[in-house]
Amino acid sequence: MRQWVWSCIVALVIFALLTPAGHAQAVDVGDQRAHDLFNEIRCPVCSGQSIAESDVPVSVSIRQYVQQRLDAGDSDTVIKQNLVIRYGENILFEPALAPSTLPLWLAPWGALVLVFGALWYFSGRSRAESH
């Protein structure tokens, strides 16, 4: 019976880990890989929209460019690098891990340590002491 409970908990945790990975699946916009890439590239003239969703001319041409480079066999990283050279770092929604973004990527861990450290500290005595 206990294993049963555990398996439920494990199932819940697994799905929690899976969910953020679930992306919209493209059926018809080129292939899945292109669509995933489109979602990571910001439309340079709209605010907050990815090129996957935007139909302004520059987005259309970046889409075409990305598709061409993919067809030519370039890797995602190379395509992104080329776009960064042309449009700057903020063309990508996800900032690359670099010295200047290190604090950003460490922040969530820092926040967890800080908050739970504070809770641990303020929740005081351990069980052994209290009994």
Add this chain to the structure above:
Amino acid sequence: MLIEFGHLALAAALIASLMQSMTLILPGRFSHLVKPAAATQAAALLFAFIALVAAFSVSDFSGKLVANNSHTLKPWFYKLAGAWGNHEGSMLLWALILSVYGWLLSRDHGMDDKLRISAVGVMGALGLGVCLFLLISSNPFERLDPAPFEGRGLNPLLQDVALVIHPPILYAGYVGFAAPYALAVAALLHRASDKQMAGILLRWSLVPMACLTLGVGLGSWWAYRELGWGGWWFWDPVENASLMPLLMGIGSVHMALLWRRTGQFAGLTLFAMLATFCFSVLGTFIVRSGALTSVHSFAVDPLRGSLILAYMFAVIGAGAVVFIRRRPVGRSNVDRQISRQLALLSGAGLLGAATLTVCVGTLYPLLIEQLGGDPLTVGAPYFNKTASPMLGLALILLVLATATKWGGSGSLKDFRKPSAFALIAGILGGGVTALFAGLEISQAAIIGAALMLPAFVFYQEIWVGKLKQFGIAVAHLGFAVAAVGMIGSAALSKDIVRAVEPGDVIETPGHVLTFNPVERQPGPNYVREFSTVDVAVKTSKKQLAALSPERRWYPTGDMVTTEAAIRSTLFADLYVTLGDLRTPGATEPDWALRIRHRPFISWIWFGLLLAFLGSMQSAFKRVGRHAKTVSSGLAVPAE
């Protein structure tokens, strides 16, 4: 004339708020003034606000704000809403809501008088700051001479019902957290750290929490329907601005519950309450200063930005100083076993950590730019890798916590029955969905797992709990239902983009869509181009609906918006937008159809609505019960 009266009323509110806050400096002399001052401030701001709305309703373009934000061609409904669909007007609304909370607080005699008067004094000081800000840098009552013949219109994206009611509800939420902030400051000043204080804080933070939940939900519903991007949350700085106080607010409400039940954690709870309003002010800074440009922002003025920043530092600084000097001493303790206490504590912790993460992610680009680095974007991928897992875990904790008990006697056995129920419900639900929607096994498993969340809460709080705590049960169920929508739409969405010619037939996994020629028609203050898309079931060819995705061109401001046509059903939305892929310079349109299949997405808003209703019921039950004890003379003073 009306505009001048409004202006005068704003000045009167400033004086009233000054009187109201004087009690903090000279408690003896000014304490009797607190109640009338709070009422005066609220009345004056209400009058000012009505004056502004009236000026908008008659399109009085001699008012600068009206001329810049309204237009005679606008439907009357949106004319009224134009009063708060801009920087100055929305800040006036901010001040009004703050003063109303202050007035209500001044009438709550269910606490020690000293505590109440100090808290209302703090509300006065907060109001003083906002009134000063309005008069110095954002005066909604400035005149324009000569008055223009026609106004400059309102951002067409903002012409939407959800956005008309969105700001008042959103502000009722995040401005409302000023009340628990003021109460927390007063509690620290008077060293009130007993359980009754927790009850007072709870009473004053539940309504803001409920309203903010609804406000954030409405904002996301607006973005989904109006932006035409097919998503419901974009991790846009403006969205994050309201998400931060919401997460922190939910955390502090649960900390207050913990405090009221156990008599411990007074310090952490007070800290969380103070922090929540600080995040509200930070959110106001993000949205109102124009420091971060985004689709929702419409204020660009460095003076405003620095004034809001000064206000924010004053709020944070005052809270921090009072907390550091007067925080309740002594540690609390929780047995580190399965218990309601531990669950609440960890849940609040996860929410706090997620809030901090969202905060860093939102402000980081600004910081980097200030330091002279290359501009960068911190978008959805970052938050989905950091804040989302924390929130997911918090949600699972919420679900599991419904099966825990107060006290340290819990064991894994407590989870056995609800887990079994949830598992069966999940398998059945996933199976049925798979059967109807033709899902793959892995997709059905995801839906099944997601359905376990509301099933677990349902079993524990509604079936076994027999709805003893009706509001709380509904609110928890609401969040679990919303989670199904979030998980379902993330995991099962499908997008199709297709360049189309009239007469084209597009097949999707479940439907057949026929694209008809695009027509042009004039609208009230725009020109619409739309196509009729016939939707039929793929297997039976049965006609389901005719959707009309359209593009609107607003001549005022030369702006094109996309209006999605959405067919909502309980289990999935079919979301169709019309796109124009023409290359620059081309004269002929190059139509494209975007078809988005969004399973379970409406569960998000339905769930959030449930969460709102549940929290409100719980809040008013509390207020009602409290009013009863006060009127029958049973109230016990705090000190």
